[in-house]
Amino acid sequence: MAVAELTSRGDVTIKNLSKSYSINGRHLNVLQGVSNHIRAGESLAIVGASGSGKTTLLRVLAGLEDADRGEVLIDGQAVHGVGKDRAVIFQEPRLLPWLTVLDNVAFPLENRGLKKAEARARARHYVQLVGLGEFTEALPSQLSGGMAQRVGIARALAVKPEILLLDEPFGALDAMTKITMQEELARIWREEKVTMILVTHDLEEAVYLADRVLILGKEKGGRTREIDVDLPRPRNRSEAGFVKLREQLLNEFGLH
Amino acid sequence: MTLETEQQALPGFGQIPFWQSRPVREAAAIVRGFLSRYALLIAFAVLWQISPSLGWTNAAVLPPLNTILVALWNGVTVGTFSGDILISLRRAGLAFGAAVSLGIPLGLFMGQVRFIERSLDPILQLFRQTSALALYPVFILLLGLGETSKVFVIFWATLFPILLATIGGVKQVDPKLIEMARVYGAKRLTVFRRVVLPAALPQIFVGLRLSATTSLLLLIAAEMIGANSGIGFQVMNAQYNFQIPLMFAAILLLALLGLSANFILETLQARLCRWSKVKD
Numbered sequence: 175m176a177v178a179e180l181t182s183r184g185d186v187t188i189k190n191l192s193k194s195y196s197i198n199g200r201h202l203n204v205l206q207g208v209s210n211h212i213r214a215g216e217s218l219a220i221v222g223a224s225g226s227g228k229t230t231l232l233r234v235l236a237g238l239e240d241a242d243r244g245e246v247l248i249d250g251q252a253v254h255g256v257g258k259d260r261a262v263i264f265q266e267p268r269l270l271p272w273l274t275v276l277d278n279v280a281f282p283l284e285n286r287g288l289k290k291a292e293a294r295a296r297a298r299h300y301v302q303l304v305g306l307g308e309f310t311e312a313l314p315s316q317l318s319g320g321m322a323q324r325v326g327i328a329r330a331l332a333v334k335p336e337i338l339l340l341d342e343p344f345g346a347l348d349a350m351t352k353i354t355m356q357e358e359l360a361r362i363w364r365e366e367k368v369t370m371i372l373v374t375h376d377l378e379e380a381v382y383l384a385d386r387v388l389i390l391g392k393e394k395g396g397r398t399r400e401i402d403v404d405l406p407r408p409r410n411r412s413e414a415g416f417v418k419l420r421e422q423l424l425n426e427f428g429l430h
Numbered sequence: 431m432t433l434e435t436e437q438q439a440l441p442g443f444g445q446i447p448f449w450q451s452r453p454v455r456e457a458a459a460i461v462r463g464f465l466s467r468y469a470l471l472i473a474f475a476v477l478w479q480i481s482p483s484l485g486w487t488n489a490a491v492l493p494p495l496n497t498i499l500v501a502l503w504n505g506v507t508v509g510t511f512s513g514d515i516l517i518s519l520r521r522a523g524l525a526f527g528a529a530v531s532l533g534i535p536l537g538l539f540m541g542q543v544r545f546i547e548r549s550l551d552p553i554l555q556l557f558r559q560t561s562a563l564a565l566y567p568v569f570i571l572l573l574g575l576g577e578t579s580k581v582f583v584i585f586w587a588t589l590f591p592i593l594l595a596t597i598g599g600v601k602q603v604d605p606k607l608i609e610m611a612r613v614y615g616a617k618r619l620t621v622f623r624r625v626v627l628p629a630a631l632p633q634i635f636v637g638l639r640l641s642a643t644t645s646l647l648l649l650i651a652a653e654m655i656g657a658n659s660g661i662g663f664q665v666m667n668a669q670y671n672f673q674i675p676l677m678f679a680a681i682l683l684l685a686l687l688g689l690s691a692n693f694i695l696e697t698l699q700a701r702l703c704r705w706s707k708v709k710d
Contacts (some may be wrong), residue, residue, distance in 0.1 A: 238609060238612070268606055268610040272704075281614060285611075315705065329614070333615075
């Protein structure tokens with residue numbers, strides 16, 4: 175009973191979202207009537223060519239931007255603005271350079287009214303979870319790109335969000351670090367049981383991490399398509415089913 | 431073969447000679463570090479000291495260093511220098527303090543409100559480009575020849591570096607960090623206190639150091655033009671009375687004052703902005 179209650183949190187409904195920008199007098203439709211439903215605890219990857227509005231969609235979900243039309247419901251409630259049910263992992267680590275690793279992770283917790291000692295204790299747990307237990311007192315400038323991004327992940331997890339929003343989180347990392355981080359994220363996602371919405375341009379990453387891949391179309395009236403990733407976890411990048419799905423995704427973009 | 435064995439048998443073979451031992455090497459490194467930084471300064475002082483006796487310069491115009499140091503010592507112990515230092519420090523300090531307590535809050539505010547910054551910028555640029563010294567006669571007309579006009583002209587010149595640096599510091603705060611703070615539940619005040627202020631701090635310190643230098647510069651100018659006390663007055667007065675060593679002593683005092691002001695601000699900056707490299 176309690177388990178059912180827990181897993182029912184973090185359910186996201188996207189209803190007919192539209193948004194357009196005006197750039198130098200040119201009208202640009204970025205999102206055109208996007209609808210979707212993400213079950214609590216599900217992992218959804220959003221892919222699309224650049225300009226397909228995938229980052230805009232994520233920013234609307236995060237509450238950083240408003241849509242022109244349509245709405246986002248979380249557990250049945252319409253959302254406006256940022257909220258503590260959601261945490262964002264940005265493409266850049268976005269750490270405060272004057273705070274230590276530990277204080278960076280504790281920052282959101284203090285904002286949400288936790289006492290300093292309590293916030294630091296919880297932050298310490300999550301810094302250890304991402305494997306940086308020895309670097310709690312380091313400054314961001316002393317970390318490598320991969321380490322800094324781990325701190326960003328720890329910061330997002332420490333607020334215990336229902337929904338984790340990731341905006342091309344490993345786009346700036348080298349190939350080796352990227353794979354390690356994806357494996358770690360997959361492990362953490364299983365352990366923390368959060369809903370995960372991941373924007374990426376890396377199709378392999380999408381297949382590796384997601385239960386379902388949403389493809390945003392670019393061209394006017396471009397339809398959104400979906401592909402289910404029905405593969406056992408932990409996933410194996412060289413296994414036949416994996417390779418086939420990645421090919422199928424490539425074909426969606428007219429690539430081989 | 432036999433030669434080698436004989437050598438090995440010699441006492442002390444293979445031991446490090448004393449000039450390569452650790453303490454000596456470390457001491458040498460310290461001396462090298464000191465010399466690479468101060469050798470030119472020392473050479474300058476030595477040149478200053480010996481060139482009159484070598485006949486390169488006229489001792490009456492450029493007195494040797496020891497005469498200047500004696501004049502400085504006498505000026506402080508017997509003469510009026512300590513009083514002058516206090517008076518000058520008070521003038522510069524008042525003006526600097528006023529400029530900082532107005533400039534930093536105003537800069538923090540202006541940097542965040544685009545509209546106010548936009549509308550105030552042209553008039554600020556006009557004021558800044560108008561030499562404070564050119565305005566000194568105006569201030570004297572308005573405020574009299576007393577302390578007020580002196581402090582005010584220093585304040586006027588000191589305000590702009592710190593104000594503009596603070597505005598610049600706030601404007602260049604990474605908007606991505608502010609966005610991150612908002613996502614993670616920071617309210618406006620928290621964003622200001624924990625993101626904007628620390629991010630702007632290194633720039634504010636650049637402004638503070640610039641302002642400190644400016645305040646000493648204007649102090650001297652103001653004291654040379656219309657004062658009967660203060661270090662700037664002493665420089666002028668000693669020159670009128672042809673007390674050249676005393677004049678150089680006062681100038682040296684000014685240099686020391688500027689160096690210590692900069693040192694204090696640098697130390698403060700190193701403490702408050704440990705995360706960013708202190709740049710000169």
